[in-house]
Amino acid sequence: MKALFLGVGEACDPGHGNTSVLVSTPAGATVLLDCGFTAAHRFFAACADPDRLDAAWISHFHGDHFFGIPLLLLRFWDMGRRRPLALVGQAGTEEKIRALMEMAYPGFMVKLGFALRFHETAPGTTLSLAGLRWRTAPTLHSQPNLGLLLDDGRCRLYYSGDGRPGDEVAGLARGCDLAIHEAFRIEDEVVGHGSIAGCRRLKQKAGIRRLALVHLEGRVRRERREEIDAILARDQDLFLPREGDELEVGAAGPRGPAGKRPVPPDPP
Ligand SMILES: [Zn+2]
Numbered sequence: 033m034k035a036l037f038l039g040v041g042e043a044c045d046p047g048h049g050n051t052s053v054l055v056s057t058p059a060g061a062t063v064l065l066d067c068g069f070t071a072a073h074r075f076f077a078a079c080a081d082p083d084r085l086d087a088a089w090i091s092h093f094h095g096d097h098f099f100g101i102p103l104l105l106l107r108f109w110d111m112g113r114r115r116p117l118a119l120v121g122q123a124g125t126e127e128k129i130r131a132l133m134e135m136a137y138p139g140f141m142v143k144l145g146f147a148l149r150f151h152e153t154a155p156g157t158t159l160s161l162a163g164l165r166w167r168t169a170p171t172l173h174s175q176p177n178l179g180l181l182l183d184d185g186r187c188r189l190y191y192s193g194d195g196r197p198g199d200e201v202a203g204l205a206r207g208c209d210l211a212i213h214e215a216f217r218i219e220d221e222v223v224g225h226g227s228i229a230g231c232r233r234l235k236q237k238a239g240i241r242r243l244a245l246v247h248l249e250g251r252v253r254r255e256r257r258e259e260i261d262a263i264l265a266r267d268q269d270l271f272l273p274r275e276g277d278e279l280e281v282g283a284a285g286p287r288g289p290a291g292k293r294p295v296p297p298d299p300p
Pocket residue numbers: 042043094096097194247
């Protein structure tokens with residue numbers, strides 16, 4: 033399983049696209065993890081085949097995680113997509129996406145030319161889709177958010193969406209090969225958001241092999257880079273991916289190619 037980082041930012045960071053990850057499996061399936069304001073353009077820049085995507089996961093109903101869906105669907109229509117597309121999330125996903133499409137492009141849902149297959153899942157259930165097992169756990173966020181574990185039978189990837197991890201997340205992510213986790217600040221300062229410190233605790237507690245930090249607040253990413261780099265230097269399995277980085281989820285060795293690459297500082 034591979035993870036391509038289409039975006040690594042939070043909602044308001046002008047220097048980085050909203051956090052969104054394109055997962056591809058050895059069997060050839062692809063899954064988009066979250067699709068916020070900026071994600072659809074990044075997806076199409078990375079994937080020119082309108083029929084390639086099997087499923088999109090929506091972690092929760094904040095704009096930086098699902099307001100890109102109308103553009104994703106519109107562009108698929110424009111490109112002549114024919115394959116059904118699975119849209120997966122918590123209870124209410126179908127209603128929210130239908131309402132969002134009606135706001136963005138009224139009357140368009142019936143013209144798409146390809147089927148939408150909605151899957152609404154919940155913690156404690158396992159969904160089998162695109163050759164993967166999908167399991168979830170709630171995180172601690174201002175809106176209900178589900179963290180997602182994807183398992184292809186060989187390796188396991190955890191994606192947090194937004195929110196601090198509680199015990200249920202630690203249980204779900206236990207021993208996984210790669211966790212992609214939001215860290216809004218360095219320490220736990222913002223209720224309902226993760227932190228680098230919290231991610232380090234989760235990594236230790238759950239025995240996670242590698243952890244990629246995403247969704248850092250833009251100001252923190254720009255102004256406190258030396259502190260962040262000092263933390264990363266102490267743990268070679270904790271890293272800050274950039275847009276365009278692609279990781280082999282179950283890769284041997286402490287770090288994938290993105291982790292080894294020297295990361296230049298962000299422009300001011
Ligand atoms: Zn967010």
